[in-house]
Amino acid sequence: MLGAVDIFPDYFLNPPATEPAARKKQLRIRNAIIIGMGGSASAGDVVLDRVRDEIRIPALIHREPRIPSWMKSDTLCIAISYSGNTIETLTAFRAARKRKVHLIGVGNGGELSELCQQYDAEYFKVKEALAPRAALGQMIVATSNALASVGLVKSTSAVFPVAGRRLRQLRSSLRKESPQDRNPAKRFAMQLLGRFPVIYSLQRMGSVARRFKNQLAENSKIMSKYDLVPESCHNEVEAWRDRGENELPVLIRDREESAFERSAIQAFSQTIRSGFSSTPLEVRMRGTERLTRLLEPIFFFDYVSVYLAILRGIDPTPVTRISEYKKRIEA
Numbered sequence: 001m002l003g004a005v006d007i008f009p010d011y012f013l014n015p016p017a018t019e020p021a022a023r024k025k026q027l028r029i030r031n032a033i034i035i036g037m038g039g040s041a042s043a044g045d046v047v048l049d050r051v052r053d054e055i056r057i058p059a060l061i062h063r064e065p066r067i068p069s070w071m072k073s074d075t076l077c078i079a080i081s082y083s084g085n086t087i088e089t090l091t092a093f094r095a096a097r098k099r100k101v102h103l104i105g106v107g108n109g110g111e112l113s114e115l116c117q118q119y120d121a122e123y124f125k126v127k128e129a130l131a132p133r134a135a136l137g138q139m140i141v142a143t144s145n146a147l148a149s150v151g152l153v154k155s156t157s158a159v160f161p162v163a164g165r166r167l168r169q170l171r172s173s174l175r176k177e178s179p180q181d182r183n184p185a186k187r188f189a190m191q192l193l194g195r196f197p198v199i200y201s202l203q204r205m206g207s208v209a210r211r212f213k214n215q216l217a218e219n220s221k222i223m224s225k226y227d228l229v230p231e232s233c234h235n236e237v238e239a240w241r242d243r244g245e246n247e248l249p250v251l252i253r254d255r256e257e258s259a260f261e262r263s264a265i266q267a268f269s270q271t272i273r274s275g276f277s278s279t280p281l282e283v284r285m286r287g288t289e290r291l292t293r294l295l296e297p298i299f300f301f302d303y304v305s306v307y308l309a310i311l312r313g314i315d316p317t318p319v320t321r322i323s324e325y326k327k328r329i330e331a
Contacts, residue, residue, distance in 0.1 A: 001219060001309075001316045004134035005302045006175055011127075011137030012164030012295070015156065016145065027102060027150055029076045032059040033068070034143065035092045036080040038322075039132035040107070042214065043139035044080055045207035046298070050144075050291050051153050052204060059152075065091035067099070075101040078146050080139060082132040084110020087329055102150070106142045108135070122149065131317070133218055136211075136298070163292045167299050170285075174303045185300055189307035191281060192220075192248065199226035200268070200280075201252035202261060208252050208297045215305035219316035222308070230264040237268060241275035249276075253284035255293055 032055075034044035044061045051059075062068070065088040071077065079093040084107040093115060096103060103121035105112045108128055116123040124142040129135035144156045173183060180186045197216060201209040209226040216224045227236055229251075240249075249272055251265060269280050285296035309316035 001130065001134070001306050002176055002303075004130040005299075005306060006171065008137050008299055008302065009164050009167035009171055011141060012160040012167065015141040015160045015164075027076075028074050029057060029102065029150060029152065030074040031057050031070070032076040032078070032147070032152065033062050033071065033096075034059070034078045034080060035062045035067075035089050035096070037063055037086050037088050039134075039136060039214070039218075040080045040082050040086065040089070040139060042133070042207065042211050043106075043136055043143050044078070045210060046136075046140050046294055047143045047147065049204055049207040049294055051147065053290075054153050055147070057152065062092065064088060065095075067092050067095045071096060071099045071101055073100045073102075075099070076104070076150060076152070077101045078104045078106060078143060079112060080106040080143055081110065081112050082108050082126070082129070082135045082139060084108060084112035084114075086112075087326075090115070104146045104149070106139060106146055122146075131319070133215065159289075159291055162289055163287075163295050166287055166292050167295060170296060170299060174300065185303035186307050188281070188283075188300075188304045189311055192216075192304070192308050193311050194246075195248040196222075196246045197224040197248050197250050199224060199250045199252065200229050200232055201226070202254055202257070202265075203228050203231075205252050205254050205294070205297075208294055208301070211298050212250075212252075212301040212305070215302055216308070218319055218322070219302075219305035220308040220312065221314050221316075222312075229268055230261075233264060233268050233271075237271050240272045245277065247276075248278055249280035251280050251282045252297055253282055255284060255286070255288060 036044050041063055048059055077096040079089050081089045097119055103119055105116040105123040108126050113123055124146050126138040126142050147153045148155050174185045199209045199212055213224050213226045216222050283297055287293045287296045306316050
């Protein structure tokens with residue numbers, strides 16, 4: 001798993017580019033839905049957080065087999081499943097077909113690829129990876145290209161290499177060869193050891209917070225949760241009182257925050273500290289471009305989750321509970 005994290009930047013350095021086809025530009029698309037589960041859905045989260053100021057139609061991530069009633073022929077439906085065999089995604093994809101929506105698939109093969117061939121739907125195939133959560137880089141690129149192929153966003157050919165070069169620079173200080181005194185990911189993992197992380201971010205950084213929560217579960221094998229600011233300022237902040245020493249708040253910051261956002265996060269942090277003994281941990285990376293501001297903390301937290309597993313004496317790679325669930329649901 002450490003090797004899988006190490007190569008994350010490489011998928012962005014020379015990504016396959018997809019230019020919008022002339023015939024696809026004529027498609028009448030009024031809304032878009034990205035269907036997926038687990039690590040595959042995380043790619044959709046990142047993509048929509050990146051293009052939130054660019055895309056001009058409503059677009060959302062859908063994480064269940066039952067599709068919404070508003071999906072019609074003017075809907076773009078992108079199903080993302082690394083394995084191609086995720087039962088919830090396949091069920092929703094088949095239902096979407098009956099609505100005569102515009103279909104696209106993203107993954108490494110499996111039944112989803114077969115359905116796309118059967119439905120005459122475009123399919124973006126990604127390279128093989130150690131596990132779905134380790135395929136995040138190529139799934140982000142492929143899902144972005146799927147949106148670009150129908151003209152909903154600009155070509156990504158110039159965007160990803162910039163992020164890839166920044167991640168490659170960051171990698172030298174995070175990989176296992178870097179000693180703890182010069183490795184912020186190792187030190188961060190030490191601070192999480194034996195704690196229950198409670199992760200907060202702005203909504204536009206929600207893909208980072210959810211990904212970290214998922215990686216703590218799949219790699220570190222620990223429970224955690226995430227929520228959004230300023231929403232948590234109006235409810236969850238009330239619960240930070242007379243707490244034990246187990247919970248540890250983690251604030252994921254964005255380099256570009258408005259004056260109000262900075263004030264809200266500062267007030268939230270100060271309020272937590274007033275009723276709790278632990279000082280929230282803050283993470284804010286140096287990237288300036290929108291995609292880099294998302295990928296840098298994801299890359300950092302991926303390392304953290306693996307180092308925390310190592311500290312706990314656990315192999316981060318197997319996911320036996322997920323495999324057990326899949327066997328049960330298929331049965």
